Amino acid sequence: MAGGVGSRFWPMSTAEQPKQFIDVLGVGKTLLQLTVERFGTLINPSNIWVVTNQRYADIVRQQLPNIPQENILCEPCRRNTAPCIAYVSWKIKSRNPKANIVVTPSDHIVMNVQEFQRVIGDCMKFTADTDAIVTLGMKPSRPETGYGYIQADLSASSLRNKEIFRVDSFREKPDLQTAKQYISKKNYFWNAGIFVWNVHTIVNAFRMYQPQIAKVFESLIPVYGTEKEQEAINLHFPECENISVDYAIMEKAEEIFVCPADFGWSDLGTWGSLQGHTKKDLYGNACIGQDINLFETHNCMIHAPQEKRVVIQGLDGFIVAESNDTLLICKLSEEQRIKQFSGEN
Numbered sequence: 472m473a474g475g476v477g478s479r480f481w482p483m484s485t486a487e488q489p490k491q492f493i494d495v496l497g498v499g500k501t502l503l504q505l506t507v508e509r510f511g512t513l514i515n516p517s518n519i520w521v522v523t524n525q526r527y528a529d530i531v532r533q534q535l536p537n538i539p540q541e542n543i544l545c546e547p548c549r550r551n552t553a554p555c556i557a558y559v560s561w562k563i564k565s566r567n568p569k570a571n572i573v574v575t576p577s578d579h580i581v582m583n584v585q586e587f588q589r590v591i592g593d594c595m596k597f598t599a600d601t602d603a604i605v606t607l608g609m610k611p612s613r614p615e616t617g618y619g620y621i622q623a624d625l626s627a628s629s630l631r632n633k634e635i636f637r638v639d640s641f642r643e644k645p646d647l648q649t650a651k652q653y654i655s656k657k658n659y660f661w662n663a664g665i666f667v668w669n670v671h672t673i674v675n676a677f678r679m680y681q682p683q684i685a686k687v688f689e690s691l692i693p694v695y696g697t698e699k700e701q702e703a704i705n706l707h708f709p710e711c712e713n714i715s716v717d718y719a720i721m722e723k724a725e726e727i728f729v730c731p732a733d734f735g736w737s738d739l740g741t742w743g744s745l746q747g748h749t750k751k752d753l754y755g756n757a758c759i760g761q762d763i764n765l766f767e768t769h770n771c772m773i774h775a776p777q778e779k780r781v782v783i784q785g786l787d788g789f790i791v792a793e794s795n796d797t798l799l800i801c802k803l804s805e806e807q808r809i810k811q812f813s814g815e816n
Contacts, residue, residue, distance in 0.1 A: 472555055473503055473523040473531060473577035474546055479740060481809055482797035483774065491578035492530050495739060496749070497759035497776045502739070503577045504534055509584045510573070513591060518570075520563065521577070522546060522555045541696070547705040552664070553719035554684055554711035557677050558704070561688040564670045565695040571599050572673065574666040574716075580748060582735025590634075590732045594667040597632050597728075604676070605635060605667040606721065608660025608729040609736045614650035617740055619643055619662040619717070623729045638727040641717060660731050663738070666716070673720075680723040684711050742790045742806055746772040772803065 476486050484490040491503045500508070507519060516537045523531050525545040532543060544559055556574055563570045573591055581587045594605045608621045620642040629635040641662065645653060653659035668676075677685040687707050694703045712719075721727060737744050749757035749772070756765055760775035766784040774792040775781045783791060790806065792799045801809060 472552060472574065473521050473527065474549065474555065475576075475578060476524070476549070479809075480742065480745070480792070482794040482799050483792060487526075488530070489527075489578070490739065491576075492527065492534065494776065495745060496580065497774070501534055502580065503531070505580070506575060506577045507535060507538070509581055509587055510591075512588055513595070514573075517542075520544065520559050522559050524549065545701065545704070546708060548709050550708065550711045550713050552716045553677075553681060553714045554687075554708065556666075556673070556716050557681070557684050557688050557711070558708070560670055560673050560677070561692070562695055564674055565692060568670065570670040571595050572666075572668055572670055576664050576738070579663070579736065579738045582748065584734075586732070586734040590730060590734065591667065593632060593634065594730050597629070597635055598667050598669050598672070600669075601631075601726075602672050602675075603668070603726045603728050604672060604721070604724055605728045605730055606638070607663045607665040607667075608731045609663050610731055610733040611654045611659065611661050614647060614654050615661065616644060616647055616650050618738070620645065620650075620653050621660045621662050621729050623658045623660060623731065625658045629728060632730075635728050635730045638729050641722050660729060661736075662717070663736055664717075666721075672726075676720050676724050681712075681714075681719045684719070687711055742772050742774075742792070742809075743803055745774075746803070770803075 473491050475491065476489050480490050480495060484493050492501050494501055517539055519538050520542045521531050521538060522544045525547055528543060528545050532540060544562065546555065563572060597603060598605055606621065608623060622639040622642060624637045624639050687710055691703050691707065694700045737748050739745055746757040749759060751757050754768065755770040756768060756773060758773045760773065760781060761778060762780045763773050763775060764782045768783050768785065769787045771786050771789045771791060773781065788803050790799060790801045790803055
């Protein structure tokens, strides 16, 4: 899923080029490219699908030249994750009615790729021949208020996989006190928005719990793979309800399981989260860039990868980020105000 328009890493990311299309980590690859890369041992590039907004289609083609162009699906408007997932599910079903599917956002990071691949591979085996829906639950390292949570029944694991458990409930983003209660109980996990299921299971789930959305994509079966497809999608996709897959399917379906996992995951929603996943110097500074010189500076996030010399003295707890003709200097504690500074919609 690569249609988000978030500009949380302004000035580096903007509505015209959201964070999934930029090199946030300073490693020479965008988050989208890293997402595809970590599936390299699991999925052939011909079986990778990208759903994005029409305005980003050319960027996706440029960044993922090995993905078949017909596997890049264009939404004419934003309708959240449920219609996005429904569209690609019906498309995949039209090509392979026995397909096994992994759904993942394109703007997250994974530090331990080998463990990620092991977990995903095991989950795919679990869902291949069953009606199970599996969601990944990240083992929490702190009482995070920015994530939704999954409450798992850890009293007994699945007979087919001892690392997979039934879901008791999904919980909204909590306040700090509630988050502290969650992580103290050991059976609450961050909801990463990564799902595994077979195509038969998810299509039937839409038919049962979201018949209006299912009707839209069922009616388009005759045009999938033809020159009329995009025109039909442009016409009918806006008819879908604006709803997340969590509300649409996950909170309603019965055969829902969670696989607790720990592979260094983050949705990189803030500069602060990037700082937390970047190597720091002795003074707590996280630096991405080739020529950054710090003096009497502590606990800062410095992002200046564009070969400019950066010299900073005397800052503590700041974001310093530059992109093209824009320089941001902001307290990390005031990061939530960046959007009003930026003028991004």
